[in-house]
Amino acid sequence: MDDDLLGALAVDLDAAFEGLVLAHQDRLYTIALRVLGDPRDAEEIAQDALVRAYRALATYETDRVRALRLRPWLAAIVLNLARNRATRRREPRTTSLDQPGPDGRSLDERLPLRTDQTEPVAAVVRREGADRWAALLAELPARYRVPVVLRHVDGLSFAEMSAALAKPEGTLKAQVHRGLALLRAAHEAVVRAEPQELTA
Amino acid sequence: MSRIRPTDPDYAAVEAALAALAVPAPPNLAPTTLLAVGLADAYAPIDSPIGPLFVAWNGRGVSAVVAAADPAEDPAAFEARFEREVGRPIRRAPSLPPRLETAIRRRLAGDRRVRIDLDLRGHTTFERAVWLKALEIPRGEVRPYAWIAAEIGRPKAVRAVGSALAHNPVPLVVPCHRVVRSDGLIGQYSLGGPGNKRTILAAEGLDPDELETLARTGIRFIGSGTTRVVCLPSCHHARRIQPGHRTPFRSLAAGLEAGYRACRSCRPGSAAAIAA
Numbered sequence: 229m230d231d232d233l234l235g236a237l238a239v240d241l242d243a244a245f246e247g248l249v250l251a252h253q254d255r256l257y258t259i260a261l262r263v264l265g266d267p268r269d270a271e272e273i274a275q276d277a278l279v280r281a282y283r284a285l286a287t288y289e290t291d292r293v294r295a296l297r298l299r300p301w302l303a304a305i306v307l308n309l310a311r312n313r314a315t316r317r318r319e320p321r322t323t324s325l326d327q328p329g330p331d332g333r334s335l336d337e338r339l340p341l342r343t344d345q346t347e348p349v350a351a352v353v354r355r356e357g358a359d360r361w362a363a364l365l366a367e368l369p370a371r372y373r374v375p376v377v378l379r380h381v382d383g384l385s386f387a388e389m390s391a392a393l394a395k396p397e398g399t400l401k402a403q404v405h406r407g408l409a410l411l412r413a414a415h416e417a418v419v420r421a422e423p424q425e426l427t428a
Numbered sequence: 429m430s431r432i433r434p435t436d437p438d439y440a441a442v443e444a445a446l447a448a449l450a451v452p453a454p455p456n457l458a459p460t461t462l463l464a465v466g467l468a469d470a471y472a473p474i475d476s477p478i479g480p481l482f483v484a485w486n487g488r489g490v491s492a493v494v495a496a497a498d499p500a501e502d503p504a505a506f507e508a509r510f511e512r513e514v515g516r517p518i519r520r521a522p523s524l525p526p527r528l529e530t531a532i533r534r535r536l537a538g539d540r541r542v543r544i545d546l547d548l549r550g551h552t553t554f555e556r557a558v559w560l561k562a563l564e565i566p567r568g569e570v571r572p573y574a575w576i577a578a579e580i581g582r583p584k585a586v587r588a589v590g591s592a593l594a595h596n597p598v599p600l601v602v603p604c605h606r607v608v609r610s611d612g613l614i615g616q617y618s619l620g621g622p623g624n625k626r627t628i629l630a631a632e633g634l635d636p637d638e639l640e641t642l643a644r645t646g647i648r649f650i651g652s653g654t655t656r657v658v659c660l661p662s663c664h665h666a667r668r669i670q671p672g673h674r675t676p677f678r679s680l681a682a683g684l685e686a687g688y689r690a691c692r693s694c695r696p697g698s699a700a701a702i703a704a
Contacts, residue, residue: 380446
């Protein structure tokens with residue numbers, strides 16, 4: 229599917245770009261939403277990512293466009309923007325000048341751990357179904373949350389994740405497994421807390 | 429390292445719950461993205477001296493300005509014509525983006541320093557050169573077509589300049605109304621006809637009747653007896669000359685012969701060919 233799209237993008241970016249938007253907007257919005265948690269931030273970042281993708285494609289040679297792996301490439305743009313947004317939110321403006329640039333720290337290490345926003349179990353218990361899982365996911369440390377979102381919400385392969393996050397597949401597999409274990413444990417804790425909540 | 433595999437049945441429920449967290453993008457995401465990259469346009473009304481206008485824009489800049497009161501430009505007709513001629517979808521927005529609206533109001537009020545990006549894709553470099561030159565004409569002043577032609581280095585292309593101005597997609601924002609016939613008469617106007625051109629010029633502080641009266645008597649240039657500088661009649665320097673010191677000339681050559689020098693602001697030399 230993306231091969232046809234890439235071929236069309238390489239031939240006539242302006243004619244084909246709407247196809248890229250329609251094919252990828254849902255997953256890019258979903259990634260941003262599940263990584264950041266805020267729908268308005270997610271919409272802004274998904275749009276910004278698509279605009280950046282357009283501008284990048286406009287500068288690429290035909291062969292480079294054809295060789296792109298669209299799914300991980302677009303996911304990486306969204307995650308970069310999400311990380312920048314999260315960093316800006318977390319750190320006071322006055323320290324931004326001291327902030328090291330490309331500092332060797334991996335992408336998810338720079339996403340906030342959200343320790344400041346941890347919801348008490350009781351608050352998560354009140355949520356149901358998808359809302360509950362979304363809240364539990366939001367509580368995951370970023371180094372697990374990002375790989376879990378890419379693997380199980382977006383459905384990327386480990387090879388695609390490796391391309392998007394520039395990490396070995398083995399590392400990502402371990403992080404996804406750990407993330408799932410944490411999620412299941414957190415979910416069980418919430419379920420156990422339910423009866424007390426009902427009688428409270 | 430954990431030996432648990434994601435295919436572990438214990439994790440099936442977690443994986444299914446996570447897969448269900450995929451959501452559709454908000455309905456505005458695609459339209460606003462296409463607008464931002466300039467593959468679609470939006471438009472909204474704004475007031476002007478000649479009544480309401482529709483201003484169309486995208487992420488690259490302003491793409492069209494039309495008279496909203498013109499029956500030929502009712503929303504449906506304008507949208508259809510825009511999509512046919514420009515080849516991009518357009519949709520109505522409740523209002524202009526605040527920064528763009530402020531910038532256009534300032535531009536209409538005569539502030540040349542305000543920056544308004546224009547989306548002039550699909551037009552020739554000659555047309556763009558004409559429109560960018562028209563942007564240099566100050567509010568309350570006019571220049572002949574030949575002046576534009578000379579200033580962009582195409583002195584013989586006077587008719588082509590007129591044609592380019594007639595096809596200006598962003599009238600008022602690019603003030604093609606400040607370009608007049610080379611014989612000094614006001615001339616045609618693309619935004620609803622010559623009546624609108626007079627209205628806009630009058631709103632900018634120029635008296636079109638006075639200008640045409642002067643043109644009919646053959647006066648093309650005005651010199652100052654005190655500064656010995658010769659200007660185009662609408663130049664702000666010429667308009668400050670006291671009546672007793674105003675020296676009319678039929679040609680720039682006549683002024684230069686009389687010992688006057690050409691104004692560096694309105695550069696009457698660029699309009700001199702037609703007056704020779």
